[in-house]
Amino acid sequence: MAYLIAVLGGDGIGPEVTAQARRVLEVVAEVGGYDFTFEEGLVGGIAIDRTGTALPEETLALCQRADAILFGAVGGPKWDDPTATVRPEQGLLGLRKGLGLFANLRPVKLNPTLINASTIKPEVLAGTDLVVVRELTGGIYFGERGRRDNGQTAYDTMIYSTYEIERVLRVAFDLARQRRKKVTSVDKANVLECSRLWRETALRIAREYPDVAFENLLVDACAMHLIRRPASFDVIVTENMFGDILTDEASMLAGSMGMLPSASLAEGRRGLYEPIHGSAPDIAGQGIANPIGAILSAALLLRYSLGLEAEARAVEGAVDAVLAEGARTRDIAEPGAEVVDTATMGTLVADRVAQALTQ
């Protein structure tokens, strides 16, 4: 099968970690006999510098042609002025909109070898394996906003349609069916009208999935339970702003920013895959970034956009094996321990993937 994969490294460590994820995909293609074509595109600060816009038309067109997008990170101190009209994150927002990426999936699985890297007690964390599904294109981030009273009053509007709620809930329920069959829908139905519509819709969709256990949680309670009983969750589904906050909270369960992948899915198979971390300007250009979040994002790309489940598992298994053998980048190493650089970590994982797929 032939697939086109757009590679948008972006800024800072983005290109460094994306290069390792691409290498792993190249190994999958080579060993599995797949025809992957990689095409690079500009996005973020580097695109602003070269073209004056964070999402050049050619990049959007490339992504619209591609089966999947491997994304690094955008932003950095050079483009940090919050009042600038052209900003790096417009690249990502433009892609979400232009490609209709409405569901953001963030798996948080605790690697047992790194249980001490988290600030949460090991006995609370043990067994944590959850996915937060965040609605990505609606809600308060996209509603009407403005100022009145001579700028002394500001407003933002949260707005959701049944259609938007239903489609993201279906992603969550379908995902739960492939996992431990539990969905927690998170809202603020005691206060917000959007949340009441969300809850009504969730209850209705839940009836279509009688094999999936279902619960509603208020967002404040969810924030608490995430650090009190993280292992009890399977799939958490929520609206855009609650998801923004809860995904960051959930990512801290795993200890390091460098380890976690994400997928942003459109209707159909197209998706954008990126590590959850940013461009890490403090370590950019040194070759020391952890590429595992990017590599695990490539595994999600194989699973959700290309339907290559065995290959996705081979990549995830390779990461586990390499970590179990003790390889560590600086961010996940115990003080004083030996560390490997970005490229070495990539090579170790790629070699393991090749081994696993040729067995």
Ligand code: NAD
């Ligand atoms: P960050 O995730 O870039 O970095 C936070 C801390 O984690 C830093 O100390 C960094 O060195 C470390 N870190 C992150 N990824 C790492 C990795 N792979 N390996 C080792 N250490 C890693 O967040 P920030 O510092 O708040 O933001 C920096 C820039 O990135 C800002 O311009 C921000 O806007 C942007 N950003 C972009 C995205 C995105 O492109 N999706 C997401 C978040 C932040």
